[in-house]
Every structure is written in C-alpha cells, then in structure tokens.
Amino acid sequence: xxxxxxxxxxxxxxxxxxxxxxxxxxxxxxxxxxxxxxxxxxxxxxxxxxxxxxxxxxxxxxxxxxxxxxxxxxxxxxxxxxxxxxxxxxxxxxxxxxxxxxxxxxxxxxxxxxxxxxxxxxxxxxxxxxxxxxxxxxxxxxxxxxxxxxxxxxxxxxxxxxxxxxxxxxxxxxxxxxxxxxxxxxxxxxxxxxxxxxxxxxxxxxxxxxxxxxxxxxxxxxxxxxxxxxxxxxxxxxxxxxxxxxxxxxxxxxxxxxxxxxxxxxxxxxxxxxxxxxxxxxxxxxxxxxxxxxxxxxxxxxxxxxxxxxxxxxxxxxxxxxxxxxxxxxxxxxxxxxxxxxxxxxxxxxxxxxxxxxxxxxxxxxxxxxxxxxxxxxxxxxxxxxxxxxxxxxxxxxxxxxxxxxxxxxxxxxxxxxxx
Numbered sequence: 001x002x003x004x005x006x007x008x009x010x011x012x013x014x015x016x017x018x019x020x021x022x023x024x025x026x027x028x029x030x031x032x033x034x035x036x037x038x039x040x041x042x043x044x045x046x047x048x049x050x051x052x053x054x055x056x057x058x059x060x061x062x063x064x065x066x067x068x069x070x071x072x073x074x075x076x077x078x079x080x081x082x083x084x085x086x087x088x089x090x091x092x093x094x095x096x097x098x099x100x101x102x103x104x105x106x107x108x109x110x111x112x113x114x115x116x117x118x119x120x121x122x123x124x125x126x127x128x129x130x131x132x133x134x135x136x137x138x139x140x141x142x143x144x145x146x147x148x149x150x151x152x153x154x155x156x157x158x159x160x161x162x163x164x165x166x167x168x169x170x171x172x173x174x175x176x177x178x179x180x181x182x183x184x185x186x187x188x189x190x191x192x193x194x195x196x197x198x199x200x201x202x203x204x205x206x207x208x209x210x211x212x213x214x215x216x217x218x219x220x221x222x223x224x225x226x227x228x229x230x231x232x233x234x235x236x237x238x239x240x241x242x243x244x245x246x247x248x249x250x251x252x253x254x255x256x257x258x259x260x261x262x263x264x265x266x267x268x269x270x271x272x273x274x275x276x277x278x279x280x281x282x283x284x285x286x287x288x289x290x291x292x293x294x295x296x297x298x299x300x301x302x303x304x305x306x307x308x309x310x311x312x313x314x315x316x317x318x319x320x321x322x323x324x325x326x327x328x329x330x331x332x333x334x335x336x337x338x339x340x341x342x343x344x345x346x347x348x349x350x351x352x353x354x355x356x357x358x359x360x361x362x363x364x365x366x367x368x369x370x371x372x373x374x375x376x377x378x379x380x381x382x383x384x385x386x387x388x389x390x391x392x393x394x395x396x397x398x399x400x401x402x403x404x405x406x407x408x409x410x411x412x413x414x415x416x417x418x419x420x
Contacts, residue, residue, distance in 0.1 A: 001136060001154070001155055002026055002154075003159060004026070004029065004137065004139055004155035005026055005027065005028045005161055006139070006161060007028070007160065007161035007304070008035055009105065009162075009304070009321075010104060010304070010318050010321055010322065011161045011303055011304025011306075011318075011321030011322065012304070013105075013108035013109055013111075014051070014108060015159060015161055015328060015329070016028050016116060016121075017111055017325075018055065018326055019329055020112075020116050021417060022419075024332055027119075027120055027121075027153070028112065028120060028122065029127065029139070030121060030124075030125065031167075035109055037100070037102025038105075039100070040188045040282075041098055041100055041190070041230025042101045043097070043098050043099075043318075043319075044097045044315075044319055045405050046092040046094040046096050046407075046410060047403075047404055047405040048318065048320075049061065049094040049095055049096065050094045051322050051323065051325075051326045051416065054415055054417065056111075057107055060107045061095075061099065061107070062097075063219060064099055064104075065104075065217065065219060066200050066215070066217060066222055068095070068096040068200055068201075068202050068215065069089045069198050070083060070084070070089070070197065070201040071202050072084075072197070072201060073366070073369050074266070075207075075369070075372055075376075075379065076264065078268075079380065080383070081369060081383055081387070082396070093410075098202060098216060098217050100217050100228075101318075124144075125151075126141060126143065126144035126167065127139055127141060127162065127167040128140050129171070130158055132298050132299045136154055136155065137154070138152055138153070138154045138155075156337035156338075157300070157301070157332075157342065158301075159301060159302075159303055160303065160306045161302075161304045161325075162306050163305045163306055163309075164287070164306070168306060172297060176290075178287075179289050180287060180289060181285045181287050182236070182286050182287070183236050183238065183286075185237070185257075185283060186232050186285075186286055187232070187234075187256070187275075187281050187282070188230075188232050188233075188252075188281060188284065189252075189278035189282070191228075191229045192228055193226075195225070195226070196227070197269075199222065205266070207369045207370045207372070208236060208363055208370040208373075210235055211232075211369070213231065214230060215230055216228060216229055229274060231275065232312075233258075235257055250283050251282060256283075258272060258276070286311055287309070287311075291308065291353075291354040291358065292307070292350070295307050295349075296346045299338075299339055299342070300342075301345065303325065304324055305317065307324065307350070307353065308320065308357055310353075310360045311361065313363065313365075316356055324353075328345045328349075329416075330418075331345045333417070356402060359402055365395050365396055365398075367395065368391070371391075
C-alpha cells in the first residue's frame with residue numbers, strides 16, 4: 001500500500017526519493033496548484049549533502065550551488081572574530097553547498113517525477129481531514145483556495161511534511177496556535193555584485209540584536225567571475241514591540257532597516273550597497289515552534305518543519321528535514337510500513353531535533369558574536385583578549401556535534417540508508 005506524503009517541499013520530496021530507493025510506493029500531495037522555484041538562498045551542510053549524494057543528486061548540486069569554502073564571523077565594525085574552513089576545505093568527504101532554495105527544490109522535484117513518474121506529485125491537494133484504522137490511513141483533500149473537495153486517498157502511512165503551518169500538525173495539536181516569534185525580523189534579498197573574500201565565503205557580521213549575513217549562491221555566476229549574493233539583514237526588537245507580526249512574507253521597505261546598516265562598509269564588503277542593489281527584498285519574522293512530546297500517532301507522523309521548525313541559525317532547517325527523510329526510510333525498510341517504523345524514526349529524530357531547536361533559541365554558534373559585542377563594544381586589538389581560541393573553537397565544535405555534522409563522525413559512519 002502507498003505511503004501518503006503531505007507536502008511537496010524539500011523534506012517531502014527527499015522522503016519520496018528515499019522511499020523509492022528502498023522500493024516502497026509513495027505519493028506526494030501538495031497544497032499549491034503549481035510548484036515554483038521560490039525563496040532565496042539556503043545552506044545544505046555536509047551531512048545533508050551526503051544524503052542527497054547517496055540519492056544520486058550530488059552532480060546536480062555541484063552544477064548549481066556554490067561549494068562553501070569558509071564561514072567567518074565579524075563584528076558590526078567588520079573586525080574578524082572567527083573564521084573556519086567549511087565542507088571539503090575542512091576535511092569533510094562531502095561539500096557544504098550554498099544554493100538558491102528554489103534551485104534545490106527543482107532538483108528534487110525533477111528527480112521525483114523522473115524516478116517515480118509524472119503523477120507521483122499531486123498538486124492542488126490540501127489535507128482537510130484524515131482517519132486511520134488498524135491497517136490503513138485515509139486522507140481527504142480540498143482545494144485550499146476554494147475549499148472544494150479534491151477527493152480521498154488511502155495508504156499505509158501518513159507523513160506530514162507540510163511545513164511550519166502543517167495541516168497534519170494542526171489536526172494533532174488543534175490548540176497550539178501560531179508559530180512563536182522571538183522579536184527578530186529578517187529582511188532577505190538577492191543581489192548581483194562583486195565576489196568577496198574567497199569568493200565562496202559565508203559571512204555573518206554584527207550581534208544578536210543586529211546582524212548581516214551573506215553568501216554567494218550561483219555556480220554559473222561564480223564561474224564567470226561574478227557573484228549572486230544572498231543576504232539577510234536582521235534586527236531584533238524589544239519584547240512586546242508592536243511589529244507587523246501578522247505578516248509572514250511581505251515585500252520589505254528599505255527605510256525600515258537600511259538606516260541601521262548605512263555605515264557598515266568594511267572595505268571588503270559594502271553592506272548598504274548590497275542592500276540597495278537588490279531588485280527586491282522580503283520581510284519575515286523569525287519564528288519557530290515549541291518542541292513536541294510526540295510526533296507519531298499510529299500510522300501518522302510529522303517530518304521536517306512540520307515536526308521541528310527552528311530559527312535559521314546554524315544553517316540547519318533544510319538539512320534536518322533531509323536527515324528526517326533518510327532515517328524514516330531506514331526504519332521503514334527495517335520494520336515495514338507500520339507504526340513500529342514511525343516509532344523507531346521518532347525515537348531517534350525527535351530528541352535530536354529538539355536539542356537543535358533549543359540551541360538555536362540560545363543563538364547557537366552565533367552567540368560568540370554577541371559575547372564579543374558585550375565584552376568589546378568599541379572594538380578590539382586582539383580577539384583573544386576578548387574570546388580565547390578555546391572558547392571559539394569549542395563553541396563551533398559543540399554545535400557541529402549537536403547538529404550531527406562533526407567531521408570525524410560523519411566521515412566514518414555507515415550510510416543511513418543502505419542498498420535498495
């Protein structure tokens with residue numbers, strides 16, 4: 001019997017490819033009528049790139065994304081706090097890729113349709129209700145725009161990979177309410193500009209309450225000596241500030257944030273110039289959801305952002321959804337399409353992702369930037385007078401271990417999903 005996957009995003013499509021790899025029939029149901037390459041840049045970390053490579057997608061990632069060579073933290077004055085090699089440059093067997101989210105999404109979608117068939121992804125189907133019996137689960141769908149019925153489907157399992165506003169999660173936890181806002185607003189955009197630092201660097205500058213992040217995301221432009229720069233400008237407001245919290249994705253206004261970054265020209269990086277050169281920018285509140293005590297209910301479970309939406313700190317959101325998909329496939333291969341498989345999947349992934357959600361609420365590895373701001377608000381001559389090398393290296397190493405991508409463990413562990 002077919003596994004029903006709710007949501008055709010990165011996590012849902014990776015789940016479909018992983019189930020196909022082990023010979024389990026599945027179908028993806030997506031709410032939107034047409035899946036388009038939306039969004040801005042994201043990072044896929046080496047542990048996620050390994051899984052996508054083991055699905056045969058490594059060549060597509062390499063042809064599209066930038067193999068990140070360096071991660072560096074700076075103060076709001078452009079003084080370097082910390083720099084470390086990333087991906088292959090750091091000794092991993094797999095790269096870290098900075099890539100346009102839409103490009104990664106299309107790589108996965110094309111692979112699903114090529115391997116599972118043109119009808120493997122059913123669009124315009126929003127989950128409205130579901131029920132389960134001892135041996136099956138039945139889902140009912142509607143057109144999200146009109147509420148018109150879109151039919152039913154029966155399967156052996158129901159996998160909710162439908163994002164931070166998951167319909168399946170809402171049915172399991174009807175009193176949960178909206179995502180939790182931490183007081184920060186992100187303005188995001190893409191700018192065509194000159195390469196900076198190594199040309200494959202990801203940089204973060206500032207501190208917890210004002211930050212700028214940028215990195216190149218286009219291999220095609222990089223090969224021509226140019227850069228397509230994904231950037232994020234962030235401001236954190238005071239608790240209770242009357243920001244436009246009801247708006248989840250809206251066009252941004254430069255006057256809301258550019259004045260806070262107008263003097264951030266570091267010589268090697270012109271932050272206001274990058275912001276002003278973008279064709280458009282979008283505004284997002286930084287939100288997550290509280291960790292759950294339970295994901296799986298009989299033949300239904302949650303996966304990806306539907307299970308563990310987290311702050312975009314440490315480049316872990318999409319990567320953790322990819323890992324979810326692979327562990328779920330491994331456990332279905334071991335236990336069949338049964339509640340026991342979902343229980344085994346949850347037993348590994350729920351505690352692991354809960355730790356990351358909570359660590360990201362504490363600012364994750366980026367907390368070193370806040371510590372420097374607190375200890376040396378007017379700048380420094382030597383970073384080790386502010387933060388020791390042990391503190392810097394320890395913070396970076398601890399987060400890699402927590403998130404499951406410390407180099408030695410990743411390079412030596414066996415594949416999550418073996419064979420077919």
